[in-house]
Amino acid sequence: MENTETVSPPELASNEVLATIAKALAHPARVQIVRLLLSRSSCIGGEITQELGLAQSTVSEHLRILKAAGVVVGEIEHPRICYSLSVQRLAPLSEFLTAIGLQYQTSALKDGLCCPLEPSTEPSGSCS
Amino acid sequence: MENTETVSPPELASNEVLATIAKALAHPARVQIVRLLLSRSSCIGGEITQELGLAQSTVSEHLRILKAAGVVVGEIEHPRICYSLSVQRLAPLSEFLTAIGLQYQTSALKDGLCCPLEPSTEPSGSCS
DNA sequence: TTTGTCAATCGTTGATTAACGATATTGAGT
DNA sequence: ACTCAATATCGTTAATCAACGATTGACAAA
Numbered sequence: 001m002e003n004t005e006t007v008s009p010p011e012l013a014s015n016e017v018l019a020t021i022a023k024a025l026a027h028p029a030r031v032q033i034v035r036l037l038l039s040r041s042s043c044i045g046g047e048i049t050q051e052l053g054l055a056q057s058t059v060s061e062h063l064r065i066l067k068a069a070g071v072v073v074g075e076i077e078h079p080r081i082c083y084s085l086s087v088q089r090l091a092p093l094s095e096f097l098t099a100i101g102l103q104y105q106t107s108a109l110k111d112g113l114c115c116p117l118e119p120s121t122e123p124s125g126s127c128s
Numbered sequence: 129m130e131n132t133e134t135v136s137p138p139e140l141a142s143n144e145v146l147a148t149i150a151k152a153l154a155h156p157a158r159v160q161i162v163r164l165l166l167s168r169s170s171c172i173g174g175e176i177t178q179e180l181g182l183a184q185s186t187v188s189e190h191l192r193i194l195k196a197a198g199v200v201v202g203e204i205e206h207p208r209i210c211y212s213l214s215v216q217r218l219a220p221l222s223e224f225l226t227a228i229g230l231q232y233q234t235s236a237l238k239d240g241l242c243c244p245l246e247p248s249t250e251p252s253g254s255c256s
Numbered sequence: 257t258t259t260g261t262c263a264a265t266c267g268t269t270g271a272t273t274a275a276c277g278a279t280a281t282t283g284a285g286t
Numbered sequence: 287a288c289t290c291a292a293t294a295t296c297g298t299t300a301a302t303c304a305a306c307g308a309t310t311g312a313c314a315a316a
Contacts, residue, residue: 157274183275207282
């Protein structure tokens with residue numbers, strides 16, 4: 001892919017980069033893999049397969065997707081392969097969501113409420 | 129929607145909830161919609177379609193996906209529909225990624241490095 | 257060299273997604 | 287009732303995804 005992935009403090013990543021990271025996490029099994037790698041804080045071999053309860057080839061495919069997105073890194077160890085999280089790869093999405101949360105606090109509109117405050121009477125055109 | 133997703137400080141959401149939110153953001157067009165809703169901090173009608181440069185039906189489908197995930201809320205206004213972000217729906221994923229970042233700081237393992245330069249304190253089960 | 261183990265790849269199936277044009281629906285205004 | 291504008295939905299096509307079993311590949315140890 002392209003290298004639009006420079007992690008700069010104020011700048012947020014492109015839509016494509018954010019979508020790529022989100023897509024890597026867009027399956028429960030892959031979220032669980034990330035959790036697993038995080039909880040052990042160290043690499044695991046094929047115990048991931050046993051933990052997920054899926055076929056070995058399926059888990060390998062999920063790992064391939066995570067590696068393709070750069071979220072997970074694999075190093076060849078003895079007979080196994082040593083997986084670990086690439087936390088800095090998750091940073092763009094984390095910063096994006098944090099920025100949303102911050103803007104939320106300083107904004108007038110709360111949650112589902114579309115136009116800031118909406119009483120029964122018509123507020124006449126705040127949202128049109 | 130069962131409430132397995134209570135937003136408590138230490139508790140993180142389930143794999144399914146996190147994957148659902150991530151999936152909603154797993155397409156560049158949908159990330160752009162979220163950005164659009166964030167930047168205007170108010171609701172927009174069909175200008176989203178014009179901004180994205182996609183067909184109206186395609187944008188409507190993306191909005192449907194975002195609404196189904198609870199990330200976007202739509203209210204019927206005059207002839208249009210008023211869309212807005214549901215920031216609290218994004219919170220679980222944001223907290224999950226933040227938790228990963230925090231654990232990263234307090235952890236010995238840096239980014240791509242798999243086994244964190246450990247001597248021999250591990251019972252040699254996995255990873256060296 | 258052979259063996260054993262773990263992981264990646266292949267090939268397939270069914271399900272889901274993305275995108276579009278065309279059509280239907282909704283509701284305010286005339 | 288009719289009309290107009292904004293969305294949603296339908297129907298289709300091509301593409302991608304998820305899952306599995308079976309096979310292949312890599313490599314340390316016997």
